[in-house]
Amino acid sequence: MAELLKFELVSPEKLLMSADVQSVVIPGAEGDFGVFVNHAPVLSTMRPGIVDITTADGKNERIFVRGGFAEVNPTGLTVLAEQAVNMDEMDAAALAQHIKNAQEDVNDATSDAKKQKAQEMLDQLKQLEASL
Amino acid sequence: MANLKDLKNRITSVTSTQKITRAMQMVAAAKLRRAQESAEAARPFSERMAAVLANLSAAMEGREGASPLMAGTGKDQTHLLIVCTAERGLCGGFNSSIAKLARIKANELTAQGKDVKMICVGKKGYDALKREFSSKIIELIDLKAVKNIGFTEADDIASKILKLFDDGQFDVCTLFYSAFQNVITQIPTAQQLIPANVEKSDDAAPLDLNGAIYEYEPEEDEILADLLPRNLAIQVLRALLENGASEQGARMSAMDNATRNAGEMIDKLTLSYNRQRQAQITSELIEIISGAEALNG
Structure with missing residues (x-):
């Protein structure tokens, strides 16, 4: 199996997710972009949208964020969401x-x-x- | 000396006071757990935020046109003090120690010929400061109706601060709150918000990127313009959450003390009540016996 990406999703209220995942699609301010392991360092703002996560076992998770920041650095991907809700709870x-x-x-x-x-x-x- | 009935009344009243303080202690203990959890849950975010900010400010270093939120207005004539306290009392020295710290700072600044403005978050701080600084307090933000402090409240406060800053109402902004250490220790803290104090500590040191260069989307200054106000809100939120946990911790230990004192008092009162009752019985007996003796004689 390919190497995994260290992913963290934090909102002001709590640490929502901290896991190794295959890939994450970020709703960037200037367009969606996917992040895999060893991505080039990027700092981007996010628009309200859905963060699409493919977990280590290939499952799909969708989390709604209301704006925020995404930072990719050599250690992994950190998403600072202003507000984050799991899509299962979102209607x-x-x-x-x-x-x-x-x-x-x-x-x-x-x-x-x-x-x-x-x-x-x-x-x-x-x-x-x-x-x- | 108080008679038996008075003593009895006092014992009853102290007992009911003890019941109240014990109940308050338990409530505070229950609330403390929740408050502590949310204060701790908020920490990762503000830490990550600080890391991103440190990264970004390193990239912006030496460049012109840095945001005044970061670089300051170039003056330090007018200071805004934001004093965060609780809405309720009965929590030991919690409110007064924050108010005291703010008062010392305000007096110090006034002595230096600076202008001081204050915003009180929470009624108790306002009560403590209004006599001395009533002309300087520009606003009282009441959070009494708010059950669970969240990002929205902090954001409201932050946008008020930003609006004042944009209007040129102050140059330096300092936040006063009580940092939660543990149940017994809460440390009143002053934290400078504007200009932002980006910590250049070792853990926030820029990462080794192996020669790679950060890409910014959109441009650095745009991100920074977005990030700084948000950072402000986050700092306020953190202060409020820390305060919430500190308040409950302080209340819990204050009420614990009060319960124990009430217990001691009840013991003392019961002792003297019993003594007096004994003395009364004895004297009644003596009266009866001596009466009988007199008849027999």
Whole structure:
């Protein structure tokens, strides 16, 4: 079997996952990218989306993240998620709640820059809803 | 000397006080476990965050246009002190030791001719500081209604701080909270938030990349602009969670002491109650006997 990638997913509230996995697909701010072992070092922001993990025994795990950072360095991959929910626990209702919150953010935004950011967030969430 | 009825009343009242303190101790012990877990669960994130930040700031080093959040405004005239305390009392010296640390710092800064502004998170710190610094406290953030402190609350506080910073309301921001060591020890701590103090300790040393160069997506400064405000929120969150655990720890040991003191007091009161009862019986007996003796005689 090929070498495994050391993967850690942390959210502010807890360490969600720390395991050796085959590969991870990160929803990067400028497009999805897959990470295997011995990937070149990258530091990227994430948009809201799904982190797709192929575990060591070939199973698939999907975790929803609401933005954050992903860092690949020679020791492995670390994902710092602003908020992370396992897709098994995630349903349309929860996503609808996220969208509602994002919509409120857009309405409450005080400056144009903030408004734009909130709007982007909202659009990405809507895209995600459509893709489910 | 108090009569028997008074003593009896006092014993009853101390007993019920003891019941209350014992219940509070148990509640604090139960809450402590949860608070401690969440404080410890938050640590990996802030550690990783610090590592990423250290990495990034090393890459940005020496470059122009570093964010003022990191480099500061170039002045240190106005200081913002964020004092995080509990919403409730009865937890020993917990609140007052944080307030004391903040007070010392504020007086020191005032003596140096600096301007001081304060934000109180938690009512107890506000109560302790309002008499002395009422003109300097610009806001009281009440977390009473919040059961479980999470990222949202910390983010709210952080965005308030950022807004003030963007408006040029202060130059340096310091956070006061109590770091949780163990149940008996909580250390009141002052931590500088802005300009960000990137620790250049050995564990945060840049990794050996074997000559590889980090790729950044998007550009470094954009990531940094995104990362720094978030780091602020994380630091606030960590402080709040540490505070939560410290509060419960302090309350638990304070209530443990109170329960023990009440126990001692009950013992003492019971002893003197019994003595007095004995004395009363004796004197009644003497009266009866001497009465009988008088009749016989």
